[in-house]
Amino acid sequence: MWKIAKLSLLVILLGCGTLRAQHYIGVRGGWGGGSARFTPSRETGTEWGLYSGGISYKFYTAQKFVGAIQADLQYMGRGFMYDLQSKGDTSYHRTINSFELPLMWQPHFYFMQRHGRFFVNLGVYLSYFMDSKYYYKSKRAGIYEQGPYTMKLTRDTRWGYGLCGGAGLSFLIRRFEVAFEGRYYFGYSDVLRNGTKYQGNPTHSPLDNINVSMAFYYRLSKEGIRAEPSKGVARRMQEAEMRRAERLIEKAKKHGDSLSAADLSADSLPSGLRQALPDTLQRMLPDSLLRQKPEKRKTKREKTKKEYPTPAGTPGQTAGQPTVKETESIQESQKTDKK
DSSP states (O other), X not given: OHHHHHHHHHHHHHHHHHSOEEEEEEEEEEEEEEEEOOBSOOOEEOEEEEEEEEEEEEEEESSTXXXXXXXXXXXXXXXXXXXXXXXXXXXXXXXXXXXXXXXXXXXEEEETTTTEEEXXXXXXXXXXXXXXXXXXXXXXXXXXXXXXXXXXXXXBOSEEEEEEEEEEEXXXXXXXXXXXXXXXXXXXXXXXXXXXXXXXXXXXXXXEEEEEEEEEEEESSXXXXXXXXXXXXXXXXXXXXXXXXXXXXXXXXXXXXXXXXXXXXXXXXXXXXXXXXXXXHHTTSOGGGSOOOOOOOOOHHHHHHHHSOOOSOSTTOOTTOOOHHHHHHHHHHHHHHHO
């Protein structure tokens, strides 16, 4: 498992250095429940009321459909419960405080004109169990015994690992992102050592967790979404910007104000939108916002002509050729010499 974790971390570091990525950092918190899968089987249930919280990091690549890579470092409450007797009144409960490190791939697609994301998380996790508590509960009398659970290396395990996955929605507000997610942790390691190593323990005892959470992220770079939208999304985004520009102009006309550069800045009208406006709206734009034609780049030949101008003469005359007056004077002098 350590080799898998190291390999995943290496892939993330290489991806951060080679791909153009947008880095996000944030905090998350959640609530859920835990259970265990025992062999031999027991009548188990879900231990609810387990909290989670920590920090989260992820980055989005510019390539379409690749998604993001996310890593969390969080505290998570885990636990399980089972009935002491089949269909009995008394049950045994345990809660475990642990640190979790999930590493996940997050494919997603956009909606709401790229102001929202629907995402899916798939990955692995590594956990460390810190301490634990237990209690006995009766359906009629309630909790009648409780206390700290002493973890022994010969009986209990400290490390756990498994698979994790979930889905959720996130909403983009400028450089911030608010995400809501449901996630499931499927354990592969045992919380109790094998019964062959410690008498009385089950053969297998992996832990499972279900958790709903909310996360708040901040984008470290100023640049917006790098992945290009599809043609349909780009068309709808342009239509929405056109409607916004028309509302802005109608608002100015209603109040009897003329549009100024501050009203139609780069934030209010994105690049390329001004040229797509109708002629009636184009005439209302201030001169400072009208896109100027780029200056034509001079060729090498034009630069040479400017630096080395041709001598004055008649049109079409090349350098070093005599003018018309010079030719006439030469002809007259030749006639005089003949005479």
